Amino acid sequence: xxxxxxxxxxxxxxxxxxxxxxxxxxxxxxxxxxxxxxxxxxxxxxxxxxxxxxxxxxxxxxxxxxxxxxxxxxxxxxxxxxxxxxxxxxxxxxxxxxxxxxxxxxxxxxxxxxxxxxxxxxxxxxxxxxxxxxxxxxxxxxxxxxxxxxxxxxxxxxxxxxxxxxxxxxxxxxxxxxxxxxxxxxxxxxxxxxxxxxxxxxxxxxxxxxxxxxxxxxxxxxxxxxxxxxxxxxxxxxxxxxxxxxxxxxxxxxxxxxxxxxxxxxxxxxxxxxxxxxxxxxxxxxxxxxxxxxxxxxxxxxxxxxxxxxxxxxxxxxxxxxxxxxxxxxxxxxxxxxxxxxxxxxxxxxxxxxxxxxxxxxxxxxxxxxxxxxxxxxxxxxxxxxxxxxxxxxxxxxxxxxxxxxxxxxxxxxxxxxxxxxxxxxxxxxxxxxxxxxxxxxxxxxxxxxxxxxxxxxxxxxxxxxxxxxxxxxxxxxxxxxxxxxxxxxxxxxxxxxxxxxxxxxxxxxxxxxxxxxxxxxxxxxxxxxxxxxxxxxxxxxxxxxxxxxxxxxxxxxxxxxxxxxxxxxxxxxxxxxxxxxxxxxxxxxxxxxxxxxxxxxxxxxxxxxxxxxxxxxxxxxxxxxxxxxxxxxxxxxxxxxxxxxxxxxxxxxxxxxxxxxxxxxxxxxxx
Numbered sequence: 001x002x003x004x005x006x007x008x009x010x011x012x013x014x015x016x017x018x019x020x021x022x023x024x025x026x027x028x029x030x031x032x033x034x035x036x037x038x039x040x041x042x043x044x045x046x047x048x049x050x051x052x053x054x055x056x057x058x059x060x061x062x063x064x065x066x067x068x069x070x071x072x073x074x075x076x077x078x079x080x081x082x083x084x085x086x087x088x089x090x091x092x093x094x095x096x097x098x099x100x101x102x103x104x105x106x107x108x109x110x111x112x113x114x115x116x117x118x119x120x121x122x123x124x125x126x127x128x129x130x131x132x133x134x135x136x137x138x139x140x141x142x143x144x145x146x147x148x149x150x151x152x153x154x155x156x157x158x159x160x161x162x163x164x165x166x167x168x169x170x171x172x173x174x175x176x177x178x179x180x181x182x183x184x185x186x187x188x189x190x191x192x193x194x195x196x197x198x199x200x201x202x203x204x205x206x207x208x209x210x211x212x213x214x215x216x217x218x219x220x221x222x223x224x225x226x227x228x229x230x231x232x233x234x235x236x237x238x239x240x241x242x243x244x245x246x247x248x249x250x251x252x253x254x255x256x257x258x259x260x261x262x263x264x265x266x267x268x269x270x271x272x273x274x275x276x277x278x279x280x281x282x283x284x285x286x287x288x289x290x291x292x293x294x295x296x297x298x299x300x301x302x303x304x305x306x307x308x309x310x311x312x313x314x315x316x317x318x319x320x321x322x323x324x325x326x327x328x329x330x331x332x333x334x335x336x337x338x339x340x341x342x343x344x345x346x347x348x349x350x351x352x353x354x355x356x357x358x359x360x361x362x363x364x365x366x367x368x369x370x371x372x373x374x375x376x377x378x379x380x381x382x383x384x385x386x387x388x389x390x391x392x393x394x395x396x397x398x399x400x401x402x403x404x405x406x407x408x409x410x411x412x413x414x415x416x417x418x419x420x421x422x423x424x425x426x427x428x429x430x431x432x433x434x435x436x437x438x439x440x441x442x443x444x445x446x447x448x449x450x451x452x453x454x455x456x457x458x459x460x461x462x463x464x465x466x467x468x469x470x471x472x473x474x475x476x477x478x479x480x481x482x483x484x485x486x487x488x489x490x491x492x493x494x495x496x497x498x499x500x501x502x503x504x505x506x507x508x509x510x511x512x513x514x515x516x517x518x519x520x521x522x523x524x525x526x527x528x529x530x531x532x533x534x535x536x537x538x539x540x541x542x543x544x545x546x547x548x549x550x551x552x553x554x555x556x557x558x559x560x561x562x563x564x565x566x567x568x569x570x571x572x573x574x575x576x577x578x579x580x581x582x583x584x585x586x587x588x589x590x591x592x593x594x595x596x597x598x599x600x601x602x603x604x605x606x607x608x609x610x611x612x613x614x615x616x617x618x619x620x621x622x623x624x625x626x627x628x629x630x631x632x633x634x635x636x637x638x639x640x641x642x643x644x645x646x647x648x649x650x651x652x653x654x655x656x657x658x659x660x661x662x663x664x665x666x667x668x669x670x671x672x
Contacts, residue, residue: 041070057094077114084108088127102131118152141169160189200238236273240266282321289328293335339376544572545580563602569609582645598622616667624657
């Protein structure tokens with residue numbers, strides 16, 4: 001970005017921020033003068049929606065808590081629960097007030113019997129699970145399970161999140177079989193939703209569970225699945241991290257050749273990726289440095305350590321990455337036989353790792369320390385370090401052994417129960433089959449004849465309906481075309497005939513000093529022009545479809561009380577003239593419906609051009625309506641006309657509306 005552009009953007013942001021704060025100040029004054037709780041709630045709603053939550057987190061949390069308290073008093077439970085769910089993240093993650101966040105969500109939980117909104121029901125338990133995460137994984141898993149049960153069909157993304165977090169909580173408890181099931185279920189949900197990043201995260205969770213318990217064969221299968229999926233979706237970072245994890249497994253299996261192959265492949269992909277991730281680079285180069293020192297290839301180790309040295313300035317404030325830099329430095333010092341320097345630096349690394357409670361990592365570091373002491377001839381210190389290494393290794397081995405036994409026992413019991421169930425079901429099915437054999441023949445005969453008659457009837461009926469539908473659509477489209485032609489004719493007559501006549505009369509009246517008469521003529525001329533523009537959009541022909549839509553939005557914004565925001569892509573020269581006219585009418589008539597019927601305070605329109613379609617979304621915060629009821633109303637021609645125009649464009653129209661919750665019109669128009 002050029003310095004001038006950057007400065008302009010910064011100034012714009014500052015001005016916008018100042019204006020926003022001035023607006024909030026006005027609302028705060030209104031809050032102080034509010035005479036009852038209902039008005040206070042409305043003012044607070046405006047404040048918490050307008051405030052910059054990241055910049056003024058404490059203020060946002062304070063006002064939201066006031067909002068929750070008043071909504072609770074007024075028994076507006078849906079509003080109270082929704083506000084509690086939204087503010088939870090800022091209290092728990094930004095302010096880091098874990099206890100306070102838990103109190104907010106527990107208070108919301110008390111009123112769940114007052115709502116039927118599946119999103120709110122599930123969200124409370126999802127947030128409650130998050131509050132217990134890192135504190136009590138059992139309670140966290142229980143609440144994630146409740147969230148799954150309470151979310152509705154429309155809340156699939158949150159169900160997927162609940163399974164993912166539940167899998168993590170189960171893994172931390174040692175319930176690995178359940179954790180794997182939850183990760184796989186989450187993966188299926190994310191895949192159906194097209195969320196590639198989280199599919200990879202869930203699949204990687206399965207590999208991690210196997211790897212942490214030394215089930216390397218299963219771990220490698222799961223990792224190969226992650227890599228294949230990541231390649232399909234061009235996710236280089238996921239490929240790199242998975243290859244790195246596989247390399248760690250081969251290190252533990254004492255296979256340096258395979259470890260080297262995987263690390264070099266990860267290094268190559270990371271360098272070829274556009275981002276060349278610094279984190280991945282540090283981890284990979286550290287592992288390669290240690291590997292080459294261990295196999296007595298010091299020159300290669302120095303080459304990879306040099307890469308880390310070049311990145312040192314970028315990571316100086318990153319404690320975790322600096323710790324990896326020190327690990328690589330220890331390896332180089334050891335290779336150069338500078339054992340005392342290596343020991344001093346390794347102690348710093350161990351101290352940092354002990355604070356992070358990474359026992360897997362500590363085992364290797366303690367073993368390395370014992371070996372370094374031994375190389376210096378300090379057998380006493382070496383023996384002590386070796387004892388610490390053995391104690392930690394035995395402790396870790398016992399945990400892994402217990403986890404493995406639990407895993408296989410659960411797997412055995414599950415398979416045993418499944419076999420027993422299959423045997424019982426087979427016996428029952430055999431008896432049923434014997435009793436129903438004779439009934440089937442008769443049933444098939446009757447069903448066959450019935451099906452034949454039904455097929456003939458349905459086919460004839462389908463053909464008739466198809467023919468009627470085609471005729472109806474042709475008639476509707478011809479009617480729309482005729483209507484537009486008639487509008488254009490009348491518009492031209494008004495503009496060229498009546499408009500010109502009025503202008504001539506105006507010029508004659510201009511000689512008259514009667515100001516009121518002159519004003520009347522000006523108003524009449526403007527009214528004729530307005531009617532002419534409404535009947536046929538000449539601006540569409542002169543300015544093009546994109547500017548015509550923008551002008552229409554500006555007219556509605558200027559001449560009504562509705563605040564309209566917009567995001568309009570350039571769609572000029574994309575459609576034919578007839579298509580542009582119908583598209584323009586769709587936008588015009590939808591905005592007209594909002595003005596006439598929605599009682600909205602604000603609306604937003606987006607026109608997005610994609611490779612093979614144009615997406616139009618028009619949303620308001622008005623009263624909403626029952627679409628099927630309004631569409632079937634004989635007097636409601638507006639919605640029918642919108643649908644017919646959309647059909648003419650071979651597009652699809654979707655209306656999402658609930659009473660008192662606003663309306664969203666979505667149109668998808670294909671383009672060649």
